[in-house]
Amino acid sequence: MTEALDPRALIDAFFILILTAFVGYEVVSKVPTMLHTPLMSGANAIHGVIVVGGLLIAATADTPLTTALAFIGVLLGTINVVGGFVVTDRMLGMFRRRPDDTGGDKK
Numbered sequence: 236m237t238e239a240l241d242p243r244a245l246i247d248a249f250f251i252l253i254l255t256a257f258v259g260y261e262v263v264s265k266v267p268t269m270l271h272t273p274l275m276s277g278a279n280a281i282h283g284v285i286v287v288g289g290l291l292i293a294a295t296a297d298t299p300l301t302t303a304l305a306f307i308g309v310l311l312g313t314i315n316v317v318g319g320f321v322v323t324d325r326m327l328g329m330f331r332r333r334p335d336d337t338g339g340d341k342k
Contacts, residue, residue: 279319286312 266274286309293305 275319276323279316279323282312282316282319286316 263274289305289309289312293302293309296302296305
């Protein structure tokens, strides 16, 4: 556990976090508008994996701090997954036909 407290390892981890934030922003900002819904669905799948990882960490936690952080990670990941699927379903609902729409012109 002393590796996590190493200042050099902390600086390296912080650098990776900042670098991934910039790369993620650049990648997502270049996505065309029509692909945002499929991209959101893919992000929801990734957050599902994050929830499973948080559950595994919580199961092997040996300190209250680790358990609390794992719980917060699972909670936020779950909120993101559920919210993302709700928004995706609502956006896809805009493309469904209405039951009273027969396809003909109404006068």
